[in-house]
Amino acid sequence: MRYIVIGAGAVGGAIGARLHQGGHDVLLVARGAHLAALRADGLRFVTPEGAETLRIPATGGPVPARADDVLILATKSQDTVAALDGWSRDLPVVCAQNGVANEREVLRRFPDVYGMCVWLPAQHLEPGVVAAYAQPCTGMLHVGRYPQGVDDRTEQIVADLGKHGLAARATPDVMRWKHGKLLGNLGNAVEALVGHPDGMADLAERARAEARAVLDRAGIPYSTPEEEAAVRGHQVDVRPITGVSRGGGSSWQSLARGSGSIETDYLNGEIVLLGRLHGVPTPVNEVLRREADRCAREKLPPASMPLETLNALIDERCAAGSR
Template identity: 75%
Template structure:
């Protein structure tokens, strides 16, 4: 079985590297300077206890496919449709992404779709280099067929992922894990907007509390942090890597790169959408969604706002009664 990783950034590159180390055939799909470095020098994987350069094949676009290929898409959610468009719909797709919308987007074209809930702190400190900060394993991954169930292929994917440097679990209701992860990711926009200023944690918890109300009203099930802690233990604790300054989360990194886009529509915006469908206002998440998109569009640096500025916008939206 060959794994084609579409979007071989920090998360996708780490998964691809660990699969390659486990003896599997892997192709990394990347672009720009990152692709050029991967093609020229291989993938340089930094972890808290090792540095390795791996000769993983890389491409900057679709490659000829064959029976037995598995697509792992690890792009940001706003890029999912475009990223999957060139690929054969006969192939199975694993959505190794934040948010809960990607699987449904993929299912419009692909019959076999698998959700993957990813806990994997990593970043790209330089083109061709990935720093995977978790220890003793680089990440913990829950995998299941979408919308639910575990089949033979899903079991094989879990086995392959668990061969080297990753912890993988088969889940017959993987979206419960992904909704829990969504709750955690609602703080991404907060971190991107205000950095780690005093008041950041309170803003993030406001977004999560509002989201729990929305999900509960909609009857959407999600695992609890206690269940996560019991499964996770200390298998993927973030640790420093010598010579690498750890930056923020994925949304923070989007602003730091000046990419012009951010994932907030599929994180905070998902809560807004569900709230609108069920008549539950979500002014905190709507404000975070709007402001995160604005700062990304204007290519402002992470931490460009203060918590007080964001809170004032939330209060104004709440007072207006807007959903």
Template identity: 65%
Template sequence: MIGAGAVGGTIGARLHQGGHDVLLVARGAHYETLRERGLRLITPGRDQTLRVPVTDRPVPVRDGDVLILATKSQDTVTALDPWPRHLPVVCAQNGVANERTALRRFEQVYGMCVWLPALHTEPGVVAAYGWPRSGLLHVGRYPSGSDELAKQLATDLDRSRLVGVTSPEVMRWKYGKLLTNLANAVEALCGPDPAARPILDKVRDEGAGVLEAAGIPYSTQKEERAQRDGRVDMRAIGGAARSGGSSWQSLARGSGSIEADYLNGEIVLLGRELGIPTPVNEVLRREANRFARERRRPGSMTAEELIGLIGERSAAGFR
């Protein structure tokens, strides 16, 4: 499990609890804490520490090993480079560019569409808010199709307190998730400000318009809700809801980078290729990167400020 943060830590912990041979790959203070104390997994109603094997560097591999990549998209190349090219790679990441990047280097690549509400802001600790299972994970071969490994992965996940689904059209699910993730930057910049609601609608509509113009199919929010219904809902932990999503957490940790180039930036890229203006996503990508670079606190921009910046960019026209 390359990347043992909110998503990778939860998936790795659940597979470990399900009896699978899991190795977490982490770095820095997170690695040191995992090595010395184990992984503290907090879920609704339970707080436990698991002694999952961990490393901070590549190790000798065996037949049957699978790499599950759960880093942020900006770290994909660096994270994969040290590992043997004959291993299957599963991209358990937001965005839609990672699978193609991995396929340049690895022959067997799988997409995993992740709906898994979790939080990682403290070394050695992951809080997973999904209930009664921790997450919904669609798995399929990239660019499309399925095979025995995809089916086995989905089965193993489904038997490990997750919902695993084999999907021959996994990228359709990932493009649908991309539209949802476009709002990550709004939350990271403005926090849970009700005044930002119009921006959430605009950024999704802009993204959907670009995907449709490009002829790219995507799953709907209704489909996703139907898959999760009764199997993965969000519950508070210790009386508190999750503080924020993955981009909010990147700012909260002061990591210096954020995933906006691969979320809002994906829509900007497609828009530029098609000659379609994307001012909302352009501003969100730009400002999220500035916040990360300057290590600004999440939620420290007002919705009014952000609306003003989007208005200025829209008035400037396509360029």
């Protein structure tokens, strides 16, 4: 197979790097300064073991399809539709993305869609550079056909991912695992907005408790932290990288890059949507979604809001909802 990684940022760049190191044919899809750096100097892939420059082919857009191509979509969720424009609709698409809305959106256009639940702590802030912080495996990836099941292609993708530096599992109920990951990702907006002051973890847990009530009302199954810990073990432990400081997660990085957009509509916003559909109030996630989106539009840096201010906005929204 040739793996075409659309969105060669933190997660996509790390997956593409490990597939390339495993001897697979890889094409990275990027844009702007990142694409220029990849073409000129290659991908500088930095891990706790050291740094390596990988000469992986890169393009800015669709290329003629081959029969053995697999698209790995690693963009932010808000970019899903635009990122797939121009690619052959006959190709299988693996959604290596946070959130749970991408697979359904892609299935409108592509008949063969796979979900990927990604546990892969990585950072992309500088053109041409991706840092991945976990050992002994760079990431653990659950892969399954959407909406359910495992097929021969799933098994081949999992085998290829597992050849070098990644742990991968064929998972028939992949969307259950992605809903579990969604619960964990609800704290991304908190981190992006306020950083890591005392009390931020409590606010993130309020968002998750609200979300669990929504998912339970909707009858949507999700993996638990205990299940995730048992599967992950110590295969994806975060380690420091000499000379490379670790900032924050994907939403934090969106604000740090000043990208102008953020994926919160598909994380906290997913809970808000489900809450509205099933009659469950979601004031915590509603404020987190709104404020993260505002900060992205205004290109504010991460941690630009005091935690006290954010808590006050949430309390105000809760009070308004109770009247």
